[in-house]
Amino acid sequence: MPASKKLSATWCEARRNALPALATQTPATPASIGVSFHNVEKRFGSLAALRGVSLEIRAGEFVALLGPNGAGKTTLLRMAALLMNPTRGAVLFTNGPAVISQRVGAQALFVRPKHAIGLVGHSTLLYDELTAAENLTLFARLYALDKIADTVATALDDCGLATRVGSLVRTFSRGMRQRLAIARALLHRPSVILLDEPAAGLDRHGLAWFSARLARLKSDGCTVLMSTHARNESLDLATRAVALAGGRVDNDSGSAGDPRALLAALRTEQ
Amino acid sequence: MTTAKAAAIILAKELRLEFRTRELLTATVIFALVVVVLFSFAFDPTAAESRRYGPGLLWIAILFAGSLMLNPSFAREQNNETLDALRMAPISSFAILLGKILANFIFMSLAELVLVPVFAVLYNLSLAGIVWRLILVLVLGTLGLTVTGTVFSAVSAHARMRELLLPLLLLPLLTPLLIAAVESTASLFAESPALDRTWFAFLAGFDIVFLTASWLLCDHLLAE
Numbered sequence: 001m002p003a004s005k006k007l008s009a010t011w012c013e014a015r016r017n018a019l020p021a022l023a024t025q026t027p028a029t030p031a032s033i034g035v036s037f038h039n040v041e042k043r044f045g046s047l048a049a050l051r052g053v054s055l056e057i058r059a060g061e062f063v064a065l066l067g068p069n070g071a072g073k074t075t076l077l078r079m080a081a082l083l084m085n086p087t088r089g090a091v092l093f094t095n096g097p098a099v100i101s102q103r104v105g106a107q108a109l110f111v112r113p114k115h116a117i118g119l120v121g122h123s124t125l126l127y128d129e130l131t132a133a134e135n136l137t138l139f140a141r142l143y144a145l146d147k148i149a150d151t152v153a154t155a156l157d158d159c160g161l162a163t164r165v166g167s168l169v170r171t172f173s174r175g176m177r178q179r180l181a182i183a184r185a186l187l188h189r190p191s192v193i194l195l196d197e198p199a200a201g202l203d204r205h206g207l208a209w210f211s212a213r214l215a216r217l218k219s220d221g222c223t224v225l226m227s228t229h230a231r232n233e234s235l236d237l238a239t240r241a242v243a244l245a246g247g248r249v250d251n252d253s254g255s256a257g258d259p260r261a262l263l264a265a266l267r268t269e270q
Numbered sequence: 271m272t273t274a275k276a277a278a279i280i281l282a283k284e285l286r287l288e289f290r291t292r293e294l295l296t297a298t299v300i301f302a303l304v305v306v307v308l309f310s311f312a313f314d315p316t317a318a319e320s321r322r323y324g325p326g327l328l329w330i331a332i333l334f335a336g337s338l339m340l341n342p343s344f345a346r347e348q349n350n351e352t353l354d355a356l357r358m359a360p361i362s363s364f365a366i367l368l369g370k371i372l373a374n375f376i377f378m379s380l381a382e383l384v385l386v387p388v389f390a391v392l393y394n395l396s397l398a399g400i401v402w403r404l405i406l407v408l409v410l411g412t413l414g415l416t417v418t419g420t421v422f423s424a425v426s427a428h429a430r431m432r433e434l435l436l437p438l439l440l441l442p443l444l445t446p447l448l449i450a451a452v453e454s455t456a457s458l459f460a461e462s463p464a465l466d467r468t469w470f471a472f473l474a475g476f477d478i479v480f481l482t483a484s485w486l487l488c489d490h491l492l493a494e
Contacts, residue, residue, distance in 0.1 A: 083354055085493070114360040125355035129287050141279045142359040144271050184355070 032059035032221050033093050033116050033191045035080050040089035042075050042247075049075040051247040052089070057225065058255055059095065059191075062218050062237050065227040066262060067244035073227035074122065076244070077194045080225060081119045093192070115143065118190030120198045124181040128170035132161050132180055135169060136187055143188040151187065159183040160209060174201035182210065186217070193217060195226040199234065210234060235263055273368065276361035280369025288377065294339050298381045302335035303388060310392045320393035325455035328389050329448055333415065335385075336378055337437045340419030343370050344427035353427075353492070363488040367420065371484070374416040382408055400458045403465045407458065410473040411451035417480045418443060424491045447476050 035057045042050040050072045057063055065073045078084040079091050093113045119125070126135050136152040145151050156162050159179040169177060178201040185193070202210055211234040217224060218237055228235065241259035243251040253259040288294055309327045313319055347353035356366050386408070390397050397404065419440055426435040450472040457466035484491070 081354075081358055083357060114358065117358065119354070119358060121351060121354060123349075123351040123354075125352055126350055127283070127287065127352055128350065129290055130283075134286070138279065138283050139355065139359065142271075142276065142356070142361055144360070 032223070033095055033113075034059040034061070034223055035192060035225070036090075036092040036094055037076070037079070038090045038092065040076070040079065040086045040091060042072075042079065042084070043087045048247055050079075050086075053244075053247070053249055054089075055242065055249065055252070056255075057223060057240075059223055060218075060221045061255060062214075062224045062239045063226070064235050064238035064241045064259060064263065065225060065244060066229065066241055067227075067250070068229060071244040071250075072247040073229075073244055074196055075247075077119070077121075077196050077225060077227055080192070081117055081194050082113060083119075113192075115188065116191045117194065118185040118188065118192070119194045119196070120182050120185045121196050122200075124169075124177045126169050126177065126181055126184060129168060131166050131168055132156060132172075133165045135180065136184060139184055139187055145188060155183045155187055158213070160205075175203050175206045178202055179206055179209070182213070186213070191222050193222050193224045195224065197228055197230075198226065199228065199230070199232045207232060207234070211237070231263075238263065271361055273362050273365045276359075276365030277368040277372065280356070280366055281372045284370060284373030285376070288373070294342060295377055295380060298335045298339040298377065299384050301338055302331045302381055302385045305331040305334055306385065306389050306392060315393045320395050321456070321459045321461070324389070324393045324395055325452045325459055327393075328386070328455065329411065329451045331385065331389075332378070332382065332412070333441065333444060333448060335381060336412075336415045336419055337440050339377060339381070340374055340416065340423050340440075341426075341433060341436045343374055343420055343423040345423065345432055348427060357492060363492045364485050366492060367424065367484055367488045370423075371417055371420045374420050375413060378412045378416055379409075382412065395459055400463050403463075404455065404458055407451060407454045407465070407470065407473070410470070410477055411447065411454075414447045414451075414473065414476045414480060415444065417477065417484055418447070421480070421484045421487075421491060447473065450476065 035055075037053050037055045037057075040050055040053045041048065053072070053076060065076065067073055075084065079086055082091075093116065127138075130138065133152055133156065136155055137148060140148040140151055153162070153165075156165055159182065161176060161180060161183070164172070164176070169180065172180065178198070182198060199207055199210065211232075214224065214226075214234050214237055224237075226234070226238070238259045240255055240257065241251075241253045241262035242249060243262055243265075251262055253262050306327065309331070313323065315324075344353065347356070353366075357363070386397070386404070389395070419436075422436055422439045422443075426432040426439065429435045450469045453469040454466055454473060457464060457469070
């Protein structure tokens with residue numbers, strides 16, 4: 001089998017295993033899971049959004065994805081969220097040397113990728129005609145969480161929306177929606193957190209809350225991929241910076257490297 | 271989580287959203303009633319004429335109303351990309367589709383609950399003695415319509431001209447269903463009512479085929 005087909009087949013395995021069938025319990029504490037992109041290519045017709053991106057993101061790393069509009073940051077994050085298939089290459093979820101998203105029985109599979117991923121996207125991924133509590137309850141039920149009422153109340157309290165529990169999301173300001181979107185993404189305690197311009201719409205108070213939340217996730221050992229083209233205080237938590245340009249990795253500080261130079265470049269650009 | 275449980279959660283969400291806004295149901299009922307009333311002006315609805323044309327008019331009204339109602343089923347998930355959130359949840363794609371099919375089936379059934387008595391009055395047709403058999407035909411016909419319509423709503427949701435695209439895709443495909451439903455209904459409105467079992471079985475077969483196809487293709491249907 002050609003290498004590209006083999007990688008695609010592996011990716012399909014990951015997709016299949018992402019569907020619920022066996023264990024559906026959410027781990028009490030986030031498991032350490034890394035993400036590997038192997039020569040990932042994504043084409044939309046004739047447009048190549050990603051051109052052979054290879055990245056090994058270890059469990060517990062906090063990676064800042066930098067780059068201008070159209071660099072491929074969102075496409076990369078959507079692939080990691082299992083929302084998009086690569087045209088070529090593979091995305092794997094790993095626990096140390098073990099690839100946990102491979103066939104059950106072939107490798108130790110202790111958590112399913114879909115349970116382990118949380119995404120804050122460009123849109124809020126929330127229903128405007130449901131209340132804040134109804135939105136979180138819906139997703140808590142879909143993720144089969146325990147003690148749903150308590151979990152939702154805690155999440156709303158944490159994001160500062162405890163007084164707006166019964167308000168429809170369409171009545172919220174942009175910043176409030178974004179805080180609720182972040183709360184929704186973190187509700188099931190994912191261990192891989194994908195953030196696509198998460199600070200959009202947040203005021204200073206919201207940014208401070210968000211940075212504190214991220215710091216907690218980092219200390220819990222979560223793997224974070226955060227895309228941004230704007231400098232904000234949460235970037236100081238990054239342990240690694242990867243700059244994308246034209247669908248390729250333009251610069252990578254590496255797992256053991258210092259991301260400050262790349263992050264400083266972002267500050268200079270602004 | 272089982273597919274049934276996940277579908278029930280999606281169904282509850284759909285019902286809550288619809289009964290909060292009442293956008294789809296109100297528009298569908300009014301549209302279906304307008305179609306039936308307008309058709310009643312087209313000819314003198316004597317008992318014989320109504321028996322001849324009534325079943326066809328009833329199912330055309332249901333089909334048009336259905337194509338209007340089914341379009342937003344997936345399109346309204348585009349607003350805040352909520353379909354992505356559903357796709358990321360650890361549930362099967364079929365659970366998402368099934369929840370929406372069941373919700374649409376309930377909405378269409380509610381619309382028919384208003385439509386059919388009005389239709390019977392306007393066209394001088396008696397429902398006495400055929401109610402349960404008519405309900406069976408309506409259930410199977412509506413199920414076929416909602417399964418096919420929901421699937422094509424998912425297909426057309428990403429399209430720019432989705433309001434036009436759905437009827438264009440859906441109506442030709444529903445022709446066999448329309449014929450079977452009309453023939454089954456006509457057999458009930460005949461002078462000596464007796465359900466035409468051949469067409470009724472055809473209706474059931476249509477439902478089974480399209481429900482199975484939607485189960486087999488759901489991953490592709492909901493993929494980006």
